[in-house]
Structures are given as C-alpha cells and as structure tokens.
Amino acid sequence: MSSQNNNQNASLLEVEELTMRFGGLLAVDSVALSIQEGQITSIIGPNGAGKTTVFNCLTGFYKPTAGSIRFKGEDIAGNKNHEISRKGIVRTFQHVRLFKNMTVLENLLVAQHRHINTNLLSGLLKTSSYRRTEQEALDHAAYWLERVDLADMANRDACNLAYGQQRRLEIARCMVTRPTLLMLDEPAAGLNPKETAELDELISDLRSNHNVSVLLIEHDMKLVMGISDYIYVINQGTPLAEGKPEDVSANDDVIKAYLGEA
C-alpha cells in the first residue's frame, strides 16, 4: 500500500531464525517470516507443526529461545505481551478467550482500557475529559458491534453467544484496540460454511478498509488459498515452503506433508 514508498524492503514484521525449545522438544526451528503492510499472510501446516507456538513467540507469551523479531524495524523479541500488544500487534486465540461473564459491550470496553482516561481522580469526579473518552469508547464499541453484526447482542453475557458469534466478538475485541497487525489463530475452526464465507469477507474488509495487516493460521484450505497474499508452510517446527497461494498449493513437499508419506 501507499506507506511502502519510503523504503521498499521494510516489511511490517520481520522474523528471522525464530527458535523455540520446550525441554527436549524443538517446537519451532529457525522459522523466518516477512509480513508486508496491508497484506494477508498465512501460516499453514499439519497439527502440532508449531504454528500457535510461533504466535505465542511473536506476541510475547513465550520468550523465544533464539531469533529476532522486528516490528516496524524495532526488535521486540522477549518484550512482555502487553507491551507488544500496545505497539499494535493483537491476536485471537485458538480456543476463544472472551470475558465470559461480562456483556458483549463490556468486552469491547475492556479492550479499550488504555484508550479511556483511566485516571482515578478524573473518573471519580466524572470530569468532562473522562466522560468524553468513555463516550468515544462506547461509540467505537457500537461501531464494531454493528460491523460484526452483534449489535443485537450488546447487552448479553458473552458466554451466551453462539460459537460463531463468539469468534466474531473476539475479532471485534481486537479491532477496537486499533491494531496494525491482527493475528488470527484458526478463526474458521468450528464455523459452518456460511459463517466461514462471512469470515472470509470480514477479514478482507478489515485489510482493505480498516488499515490492518493480517497474519492468519488456518486449516481451511479454501479460505487460506482464496484470501492470502502470501503463505508460509511449517512442518514439525521447520519451514517447509513459502510463496503465493498457487505456488504453495502446487508444491510437492506441501502435498506430501499434508497427505502424509505413503
């Protein structure tokens, strides 16, 4: 997109030699990723390949054993996860993690915690700046509720939503934090074909109209091949292949890894 003009080879996120070891298990081994601004990049691979572990390293849940992670040129490897998310990298989880006993609306308000004026005194006295930021947070939440089609559910507890709705709420909850890079861990898991198609549309729309780049982990090949600009394939922790969707889907190694060797 337009912001790439100042430096051609500056990508949004640049990962090199990322390695994560759990005791004797090498879950991720020398993985490299390069994510361009405004693109949808996918990571695919068989179960247990280490995709989620890569996510956990990128977002600071794990401290990588080795490797560098550069976000907008800044090394963020080993930063705390809330610091990383404040820089604009926000993720969803393979198993939905909502604040279950809070309402849908409140889930979106909590996510804006650091955008609201959290000064205790101004909150106690309800100063005008406090009320204004709270108001903005409500507006912003309402906008995203409408966007992911959950406006009717605003006052329900999150645990009462259907599974597909919970998935959408989790994405909306990321979006209200105004991220630069949105990382989705198997967002289509458990969705029916219609919901998957809507998700496809939503992700494309986020990328084109809401200024985010997307890093996607997904097993649904139809979704991945249709939506991705670039794909990385990981197998047993090591990079197997990368390229445009058509290249990857034609790659013999990839086909072998997915179908299993005979």
Place this chain on the structure above:
Amino acid sequence: MTQSKAFNALIPAVLFLLLSIPLMGLQLNQGQIIPTVTLQDNSTLVGIAFSTGFIFLFQLVREKIPFNGSSISNLISSPAQRVPSLHKHDSFKKILTVLLIASLFIWPLFSSRGAVDLGIHILIYVLLGLGLNVVVGLAGLLDLGFVGFYAVGAYGYALLNQYFGLDFWTCLLFSGALAALFGFILGFPVLRLRGDYLAIVTLGFGEIIRILLNNWSGLTGGPNGIGQIPPATLFGIEFSRNASEGGTTFHELLGISYSGSHKVIFLYLIALVITLLTVWVINRLRNMPIGRAWEALREDDIACQSLGMNKTTIKLSAFTIGAMFAGLAGTLFAARMSHISPESFTFIESAMILAIVVLGGMGSQFGVILAAIIIASLPELVRDFEQYRMLMFGVMMVVMMAWRPQGLMPMKRPHIEMRKKELEERAHEAPEATNTRKAQAA
C-alpha cells in the same frame, strides 16, 4: 402471586427470628451453680422484633429497590432476573437511601454510649470489609494478611501523634497514605504470584508486621503497645474533660456539662462519614474502567494481557486501594481504643475480615456491609457466650457455605446497558471518530 410473595418474604423473617432469639435474645446467668437461661431485657427483644419486621417488609418490596445501581432483586433470586432499566425506581431508591443515612446520623443522639461505641466498632469492620472486598471480591486476589495494613493505619496514628504531636485529621491522611504505600510496596514483588502462593505470602506479611511491632520495643512499645492516643478533634476543639494548654473543649464552648459520650458520638460520626465516602468511592470504581479491568483480569488474565493491559499495575491498584481503606480503619480504631497493642492485629483478625467478605458475597458492597454488621456485632452482643463464640462463628460459616455458598448477596456488577436505538446512532457516528484518529496518527 401476592400471596406467594408474602410467603417468600416470611421465610427470611422467620429464619432471622429463629437465629436471632437464641443468639441475641437469651441471656446466660452464670451466677448460680447451675447456669440458667433467661430472656434478654426488653430493648433487645424490641430490637429483634423491629428487625424481623424490617426484614419482612424489605423482602416484600425488594424487587422494587435497585440498590447502588446493582439490583437487590438479585439477592436471593436467579441471575436471570435483571432489572430492565436502572432509572425506573430512582426516586424511590433515593428517598430510601436518604432516610436510611439520615437515621444513621441521628440515631446515636438517642442511644447509650455503649451502643454508639459498638456502632464505631461495626463501622470499622464495615470499612475493613469494604477494603478487602476490593482486593478479594473485585480483583480476585486472595489476601490473608490484610490486618497488616490495618495495623499500619493504627500505629501510623499512634506513632505520628506520639513523636510528632500530629492531630487525628493529619494522621488520618498520613495513615491512609502510609497503608497504601505499604500495599504498593508489598504488592510489587508479590503480585507476580498466583492464587495459593499469593495467599501464603500475604499471610506472612501480616505476621511480619505484627512481629515487628511486637519486637521493636524502642519505637512501638513492644507488647505493651502505645497508650494515651488522643481522640479526634473538631477544628481544634477537644472532647476531653479538661482542655490541654491553650485549647478549648467542646462542652465549655457550648456551655453544657461534660459527658464522655460526646467524643464517642463524634468519632461515630467521623467513622460514618468515612464509611459512606468509601461506599461511594468503591461504587464509582466498579463502574469505571479500572473496575471493569479488575473483573476482566479475574476472568481471563491472558486475554487481558493480549489486549495491552498491564496485569501488574491493575492488580497493584486494587491492592493499594484496598490497603488504603484498611489504613483509615486502623486510625479510627486507634482513636476509639486510645490504646493499641500488637495483639489486636493477629491473623484471626484477617480471617474475620475475610469471613465478612465471603459471607457477604464476594464483590457485593451491600452484602459485605451486612456481613460486617453481623460478624462484628455478634461477639459483642453475646458476650455471655464468650466461650462459644468461635463455635458459633464456625457453625454460622458452615451453615452459610452449605446454604448459600455465594454469600448473602452475590455480586451483580452494574452492567452498562445500551438500547438499540442508541446503539444505531452511535454506530453511525463512530467511523468519523476513527477517521480523525487515524488522521492524528498519520
């Protein structure tokens, strides 16, 4: 319908009667060889009758009274029942609250000194319960050493007064701040721990403070404690019989004869105002971003962090705020007793405060107040049963846990509701807001 309502209201009233008559209405006469049990004097019985009536009426109309934004209809009922709108019964609720508060202010004028003193005692526990409720009930951090902050507050007043001659009001501020500071300093290393570990470390902290006070004799007077802590003053006016040098006393100023109950009533009023302020502040906090953050952190701390919330600062804020209220309670305690010693701050005290929070229903302010009243007043009212105090206490806890594990009044945090129309309007305004923000960011 109305009949079943009356019946539903009757049950708690009868339960109360059954509980309170043996606990409060009977008197053990130990003078004789064989102790006999007689009915308490009339005033106690009248009190019980009144309370029973109140409980009956209250239960009858409770669905119409949303209290403090959270509705009382959730007291005993299923969570599915929710008051449709928070504004509906506003005026009724306001009148009731004002009446209640007014009666709390006027009541001591018609009561005995002992009763008012008991009132202060109860208010101190209400304050402690509310403070711990922030930590345990709202933020979900199990703190077993809360009494440490209470001790910091009490000794803060005693020591600052003894060594620097500061008066009650200055010390109240200092002690609150000092306890908050202790909460902050302790919280910093400790809040990285989870659940059980946190409980044990805080338990240790409470004990360390007590042992320190016990052994640092040079400063704190050791096990003998500190005496002659002056009562509170009103703009420099004293409540003692004889004025200190250059001072004036309250009874001289008004030209009335000296009565020891003046200073008790005055301290009661101070405690009442502080408690009301506390209720208000905590109620606001629960509705503020910080209150939501506490709840979110209790629900899923990993999700919180992934959204850019700093777990440690949020926990620390709860710890610090809770400790501050304990500090205020400590100062009131020192002013009430005029003599304090480390034995007032043992672990059993922490356990009592925790029992108040659990009994009241974690997180629920009204429940905690009610539980504090029960737990703090029971041992005082039934002094004759001294030996059986802990036994009764235990029985009460067991019964409660079996009968209502969620506490007297389980918490229902006031939710932010949004009506559909409002939602649509907002949703259409928002894109502009995001656009301007983007423009700013660029």
